[in-house]
Amino acid sequence: MSSTTKGQYSSTDDVIDLLKAQHGQIRDLFDLVMHSEGQERKEAFEKLVRLLAVHETAEEEIIHPMARSLPGGDGIVDDRLAEEREAKEVLSELDGMDPGDPAFLKSLDKLRMDVLTHARAEERYEFDRLRDEFSPAQLKGFAAAVRAAEGTAPTHPRPGVESAKKNMLAGPPAAIMDRVRDMIRDARDKD
Known part of the structure; x- marks a missing residue:
């Protein structure tokens, strides 16, 4: 995530506010990609891919396990994970x-359309329940955990890696490879 993007979220201590702000940024980036051309579209899409990848990884590592602890949480999370896997598959195709x-x-x-529908479902069925069930101090702790997870997350989608355990095992090596790949791409683009 760029330093600008990180700065936009550093002022919120509540994980729900943080994730909803990121959903807003995702919507804005989709609009920018859809309505731009050439290099501007390419750069906006690269930002979108990176934000979606780190955002979903953090949700899978931190938010979904907390939501599973709620009554009926397993079904809610299973539905979100299925949506995330489908989105990652399409995003992987687009990334190439x-x-x-x-x-x-x-x-x-x-x-x-799929991602925005998914975000609305998360906000309605997952985030609102988490806010009701956890204290402000816990939500603040979850925000710190989400930021830490995003800092070490892969920057490109990994279909099939939709659980906290799989992310913890596959994430760090994938994140290193992705970040090196991004640096090489950025260096080529400057030439």
């Missing part, structure tokens, strides 16, 4: 496409 390809926007629009 040329943003100028006409098929890119069609696939991106489908992903946008």
Whole structure:
């Protein structure tokens, strides 16, 4: 995540406010990618991929396990994980496409609708219940844990890695590979 993006969320101590703010940033990035062209679209899409990857990893490591502890939480989380896996598969395909390809926007629009529907479901069925069940001090602790998880998360989607355990095992090596890949890509783009 860029330092600008991190700075936008550093002022909130509540994990629900943090995640909802990120959902807003995701919506804004989808709009920017959809309505831009050329290098601007490419850069906006790279930011979107990175934000989605680290955001979902943090939710899978921190938020979903907490939600499972709530009555009926297993079903709620299982539904969100299925949505996340589908979104990661589409995002992985898009991540390998040329943003100028006409098929890119069609696939991106489908992903946008799926991700925004997923975010609304998280906010309604998961986040609101977490706010009701956990104290402000606990929500503050979860926000710190989410930030830490995002700091070590892979920056590209990993379909099939939708659990806290799988993220803990596969995440660190994938994060290193992703971050090196991003640095190489950024260096090439500057040439």
